[in-house]
Amino acid sequence: MSRRRALLAALAAPLLVLSLAGCSGDDPADAEPDRIVLKPAEDGGTGAQPVGNPVGDGTAAEVEGYRMVGVRLPGPDGTGDVSFRILDPAGAPLTDYTEEQTKLLHLYVVRDDLAEFRHLHPQLADDGTWTARVDLGSPGRWRVVAEFIPAGASRPLVLGTTLSVEGDWTPVDVPRGEAARVGDDGVVRARLLADAEVGPNGRLRLRVTDTNGEPVTLGSYLGASAHLTGFAADSRGFVHVHPYGAPEVEADGTVLTFHTVFTEPGDYRLFLQVRVDGLLHQLAVTAPVIAPGV
Known part of the structure; x- marks a missing residue:
């Protein structure tokens, strides 16, 4: 199934398309679309719930047979491309996805001390490779976390791995209190x-x-x-x-x-x-x- 057909199937499913409150009519022309496929709030209120709670917490590169492989980050200068592929349980590159919050995949690149955070929306190539431009701003240990819904699945999956970007860095404590x-x-x-x-x-x-x-x-x-x-x-x-x-x-x-x-x-x-x-x-x-x- 193509990505377009997967999206159309999702829209045809028995879900409620809600225009979320807080969307502004004077958003810039390049603002994200203001509609998303959601199901009604469980309490019957005006809120909305995601299709399903994610499977996985981003601390493992494999969940339910899906694997994140070939992960690359920029070199020591910190600016360049992050890239990877998702393999399905049969070992083939996953190319069919269902949108969640207007995107086929959400990518989070976060320094291991949680002091730096990047939320990216990479582009998918025909061979299943995802690529996005990123400016890390510093060396260190960086976690790469992907959140996505395979076409036909009811819940998002979250896969992640950690890579080191060469260079001197000093981890800081997570702010608390x-x-x-x-x-x-x-x-x-x-x-x-x-x-x-x-x-x-x-x-x-x-x-x-x-x-x-x-x-x-x-x-x-x-x-x-x-x-x-x-x-x-x-x-x-x-x-x-x-x-x-x-x-x-x-x-x-x-x-x-x-x-x-x-x-x-x-x-x-x-x-x-x-x-x-x-x-x-x-x-x-x-x-x-x-x-x-x-």
Whole structure:
């Protein structure tokens, strides 16, 4: 099945096509599409849930027979191409995918100390090779994590491996504590409103403002009001959460709510991406995840 046919099949499936809240009509012309195939929220509300929770946490290069092979990163200068292939359980290059959040594959390249994070959307060649341009900015140990849905599958898969880029570097500790609950890029600020909980149907809330504490209007990015991914600070396991319902514009900021499926307690370094005034901003916070009832 071709990629086009796979997409058309997905659109014809008994899923609800929702126009996500938070999409702005004045987004730039090259903004991501503002529609995505989702199923209704389990509680019947206005939010939406992804097709299925991912299989794998990005710490292994093989999951359910699918393998990530031939992974390459740029040389010591840190700028160049990242490339790889995904093999199916029969050992053939996988070339048929179903879109998730407007893309056939999401690629995350993150330094092993979680101090640097890149979210990329590589191009797929006919031979199954994925390639994207990346500027790492520093040497070190880098994790390459791919999230995708094989055509016909109901859940995303997450594969990952770690490579070293030659050069001197000094790992830093993952930020923790009260100060790490706030991320600020000099224009936009995000603040974690409460600890998250382990469980299959959790909620995580972030307040987004400008640096003066005023609410911001969020445009569309990858078909949603925000994109949030992260890694466990201790195990480095990958997590991907999705916006739940519309952003709530309050007097002291714009509140985003995300659906979470945390399976282990601990600190998680989360990377939030939002579009404000046509520009994409990336903010990092550390979220404590606690066991229910703690």
